[in-house]
Amino acid sequence: MTTRLRTKRILHWIAVHALAVAAALFFVLPFVFLFLTSVMTDRQTLTSDLWPHEWRWSNYADVFSTPGFGTWWRNTLLYAGLGTVLCLVSSLPVAYALARFRFRFRGLALLLVIAAMMLPPQVVVIPMYIFWSETMGLSGSLWPLIIPLAFGDAFSIFLLRQFLLTVPPDYLDAARVDGCGEVRILLRIVVPMIRPALAAVALFQFFYCWNDYFGPQVYTSENPGAWTLSYGLESFKGAHHTNWNLTMAATLLVMAPVILVFFFAQKVFIEGVTLTGVKG
Amino acid sequence: MTAAVPPALRAQRRRRTARTVAFLSPWLIGFAVFFAYPLGATVYYSFTRYDLINPPEWVGLQNWRYVFRDYPYLDKALRNTLWLVAIMVPVRVLFGLGVGMIAVRLRRGANLFRTLCYLPFLAPPVAATIGFVFLLNPATGPFDQFLAGLGLGDVGWFNDPQWAKPALTVLAVWGVGDLMVIFVAALVDVPREQYEAAQLDGAGAWQRFRYVTWPAITPIVLFAVVTGVIQTMQYYTQAMVAGKVASGIVGAPGQSFEPGYPDGSTLTLPQLVYEEGFSTFDTGAASVLSLILFGIAMTVTALLMRRRAGLLGDD
Numbered sequence: 107m108t109t110r111l112r113t114k115r116i117l118h119w120i121a122v123h124a125l126a127v128a129a130a131l132f133f134v135l136p137f138v139f140l141f142l143t144s145v146m147t148d149r150q151t152l153t154s155d156l157w158p159h160e161w162r163w164s165n166y167a168d169v170f171s172t173p174g175f176g177t178w179w180r181n182t183l184l185y186a187g188l189g190t191v192l193c194l195v196s197s198l199p200v201a202y203a204l205a206r207f208r209f210r211f212r213g214l215a216l217l218l219v220i221a222a223m224m225l226p227p228q229v230v231v232i233p234m235y236i237f238w239s240e241t242m243g244l245s246g247s248l249w250p251l252i253i254p255l256a257f258g259d260a261f262s263i264f265l266l267r268q269f270l271l272t273v274p275p276d277y278l279d280a281a282r283v284d285g286c287g288e289v290r291i292l293l294r295i296v297v298p299m300i301r302p303a304l305a306a307v308a309l310f311q312f313f314y315c316w317n318d319y320f321g322p323q324v325y326t327s328e329n330p331g332a333w334t335l336s337y338g339l340e341s342f343k344g345a346h347h348t349n350w351n352l353t354m355a356a357t358l359l360v361m362a363p364v365i366l367v368f369f370f371a372q373k374v375f376i377e378g379v380t381l382t383g384v385k386g
Numbered sequence: 387m388t389a390a391v392p393p394a395l396r397a398q399r400r401r402r403t404a405r406t407v408a409f410l411s412p413w414l415i416g417f418a419v420f421f422a423y424p425l426g427a428t429v430y431y432s433f434t435r436y437d438l439i440n441p442p443e444w445v446g447l448q449n450w451r452y453v454f455r456d457y458p459y460l461d462k463a464l465r466n467t468l469w470l471v472a473i474m475v476p477v478r479v480l481f482g483l484g485v486g487m488i489a490v491r492l493r494r495g496a497n498l499f500r501t502l503c504y505l506p507f508l509a510p511p512v513a514a515t516i517g518f519v520f521l522l523n524p525a526t527g528p529f530d531q532f533l534a535g536l537g538l539g540d541v542g543w544f545n546d547p548q549w550a551k552p553a554l555t556v557l558a559v560w561g562v563g564d565l566m567v568i569f570v571a572a573l574v575d576v577p578r579e580q581y582e583a584a585q586l587d588g589a590g591a592w593q594r595f596r597y598v599t600w601p602a603i604t605p606i607v608l609f610a611v612v613t614g615v616i617q618t619m620q621y622y623t624q625a626m627v628a629g630k631v632a633s634g635i636v637g638a639p640g641q642s643f644e645p646g647y648p649d650g651s652t653l654t655l656p657q658l659v660y661e662e663g664f665s666t667f668d669t670g671a672a673s674v675l676s677l678i679l680f681g682i683a684m685t686v687t688a689l690l691m692r693r694r695a696g697l698l699g700d701d
Contacts, residue, residue: 122491126499129485133502136560139528140517154526196412203409209402215410217691222421224687226620228656229680232663232672233427234420236438257416288405317510319623320656324664336512343516343631350520357513364508372501 144355151350165355174330175356178338185248185322185334186315192256193311194304200258201266202292206278216267222260227320235324246329251321255311262307269303270296305374309367316364335360425680432673442669449670453678457671460678462646463653466551470621470654474555475614479607482565489566490573500570507563515627518557519544523632544632547651554624554652565610572606573599612690619683625652626660655679 143151144165146158169175203209204216239245273296281291297304322337330338339360343353391399407414432449436442453460489500506514522529522543530540543553580598589597629647645661646653655675663672 122488125484126488126492126495129488130499130502133506133560135528136506136517136521139521143520152526154531156528156531196416199409200413203406207402207406207409209406215413218417218421219413220691221684221687222417224616224683224690225421226656226679226683228620228622228659229676229683230421230424230428231659232431232669232676233424235663236427236669237424240438254416254420256412257420258413263413288409313508317512319512319627320660324660327664336510339512339516340627340630353516354520357516360513361509364510365505368505368508 140354140358143350144352144358146351148349148351162351165351166359169352169356169359172342172352172356174333174338175342177331178333178335181248181332182316182334182336185252185318186312189252189255189315190308190311192252193259193262194308196256196258197262197266197307198297198304199292201263201270202288202296204263205267205270205273206275219260219263219267223264225260231320231324238325245325247332248322248326248334250325251315251318259311261314262311265307265310266300266303269300269306273299302374305371309371309374312367313364428673428676428680431669432677434670436669437667438669445670449674453671453674459646459650459653459658460655460675462650463655463658466646466651466653467618467621467655469551470554470618471615474551474558475611475618477555478558478562479565479610479614481559482562482610483569483603483607485562485566486569486573489570500566503566504563507561509561511623512627514561515557515624516631518553518560519628519631522553522556544628545648547649550628550632550648550651554628557624557628568606568610569603572603576602612686615686616683616690619679619686620656621654622656622660625654626657628652655682 139156142156142158145161145163146165147160147162150159204212204219234250235245238250242250244250277295277299278291281295286294316334317336318334319336319340322332322334326332326334326337330341333341339356342356431442433444433446434442435445435448485503489496489503492499509517521527524530524540524542524545527543530543534540541549543549576599580602581594584594584598626645629645629652633647635647645657656679659672659675659679662668662675
C-alpha cells in the first residue's frame with residue numbers, strides 16, 4: 107500500500123515537472139532564437155543553422171546608428187512618460203470621487219467609465235482624427251495621444267477606484283472630523299496608503315503607451331520624426347528586407363526596457379494584474 | 387420639498403455638489419470631448435460622403451446600404467472574428483489554466499516558472515509579432531525545422547490563408563501570462579481541506595478537479611473568457627503587423643497594403659475601419675463600420691456586466 111502510494115507520488119512529481127519544463131521551454135525558446143539570430147551575420151540568417159557561426163555583436167551598434175532609431179526612443183519616452191504622469195494626476199481625483207463620495211448618478215458615472223474602458227479605440231477614431239488634424243492642426247505629432255490622457259483614462263480610473271475601495275472609510279472620517287478638506291485627505295492620507303496601487307496603474311499606463319501601435323499609426327504615420335519604437339520597428343523590417351539579424355536585434359531592444367522595468371517592479375505588477383482580474 | 391430644507395443644509399449640499407463636480411471634472415470634460423462627441427460625430431458621418439478634403443455631403447442611408455449589401459470585406463472580418471472567439475479565446479484560457487495548475491504544484495523553482503511564463507505577456511505586441519513571423523517562417527524558421535524533424539511537413543503559417551489564424555493563436559498562447567497570474571490567484575484560494583476531504587472519500591485526480599477545483603474557479607474562467615472576447619473585438623495590432631511583415635509590404639510610401647494578408651484570412655473589423663478611414667478615405671463607410679464595432683463591443687460588455695454585477699464592487 108505505502109509503496110504504491112509512493113510510486114504514485116513519484117509519477118505525479120515527474121509528470122508535473124515534465125510539463126513545467128515543456129511549458130517553460132515554450133515561453134523561453136522564442137527569446138533564445140531571437141537573440142541567437144540577432145548576433146548572426148547577414149548571410150547566416152538566410153540559412154537554417156540556428157547557432158551563430160560568428161558572434162556579430164556589432165549588429166546592435168548598427169541598429170542604434172540606423173537613422174531614426176534614437177528619435178523613436180525619445181518620442182516613446184515622451185509619450186509614455188508624460189502620458190503616464192498626466193494620466194495619474196487626472197484620474198486619481200475622479201477615482202476618489204467615484205469610490206468615496208455619495209452623489210446621485212454615481213452608478214451611471216461608473217457605468218460610463220466601464221463602457222469607455224471597453225470601447226475599442228477604432229470606434230471614435232474618425233472624428234477624433236478630423237478634430238486633431240483639421241481643427242487643432244496637430245496631426246503628425248504625438249500630442250493627439252498625450253493630451254487626452256490629461257482628462258482621465260477610463261481604465262486607470264476604474265483600477266484606482268478598485269484600490270480606493272480597500273481604504274477603510276474610518277480613516278477618512280476621522281480626518282474629516284478633524285476638519286481636513288477632501289483635497290488634503292486625498293493627498294496626505296489616501297495617496298501614501300495606496301502608493302503600490304499608484305505604481306501599478308502608472309506601470310500599466312506606461313506599458314500601454316510603450317506598446318501602442320494604433321495611435322501612432324493614425325496620427326504620426328505621415329511624419330517619421332514623430333514615430334515611436336512600436337510603430338517604427340515595423341518599418342525597420344521594411345528597410346532591412348532580408349536582414350533578419352538587424353530586425354531581431356531591434357526587436358529585442360524594444361522589448362528590453364519593458365522587461366527590465368518588470369524585474370524591478372515585479373510584485374507591484376502581479377498585484378495589479380490580480381486585482382484587475384479577480385478582486386473586482 | 388426644498389422649502390422644508392433649512393438654508394444651512396442647502397448651502398452644505400450645494401458645496402458638496404460643487405466639490406463632487408470639481409473632482410470629477412477631468413473625466414467629465416474627457417468623456418464629453420473624447421467619447422460622447424466623437425460617437426455622435428461618427429453617427430453623423432455615417433450618413434455623409436466625406437473624403438476629408440471637400441465638406442461632408444448628406445447621402446442618407448447610402449453608406450449603410452453599401453456596407454451591408456455590396457461591401458465584400460465585412461462578412462470576411464466577422465467570420466474571422468468568430469473563428470478567433472471560438473478557437474483562440476478558449477485555447478488561450480485552457481492553456482492559461484493548465485499553466486496555472488502547473489505553477490501552483492511546483493515548490494522549488496515556482497517563482498522562476500511564473501516569471502518565465504509572464505515575460506512573453508510583457509513583450510510589446512509589435513515586437514512579439516515580428517519575432518513570431520520570423521520564428522514561424524517556412525524557409526528558415528526554427529519552428530518549422532522542428533516540425534520537419536518530426537516529419538510533419540512544412541506549414542506556411544503567416545503566409546498561408548489556412549494557417550494564418552492558427553499562427554496568431556500560437557502567438558496569443560505564448561503571451562498567456564496574464565491569465566496564468568489570475569488562475570494562480572484563484573487556485574491558491576481553493577481551500578485545502580476540500581481536497582483532503584475529497585481524497586479521503588477516494589476521489590481521483592479528475593474527480594477532484596471536476597468537483598472541487600472547477601466549481602471554485604468557474605467565475606474566474608468565465609471572466610477570462612468574457613475579457614478574452616472583448617479583447618478579440620479589438621484585435622488589431624498583431625493581425626496588422628503580421629500581415630504587413632509576412633507579405634513584405636511594410637510602411638514604404640506608395641506601396642499599398644491590403645489588410646488581412648494572406649487572402650483576407652486575418653482581416654478584423656478594426657482593421658477595416660483603419661483601411662476605409664485612412665487609406666481609402668471613405669469616411670462614410672468607415673463610420674458605419676465603427677458603429678457596427680461599437681454595437682458588438684457594447685453588447686459583449688453588457689453581457690459581462692450582467693454576469694458580473696460584482697464588478698461594480700460596492701452594492
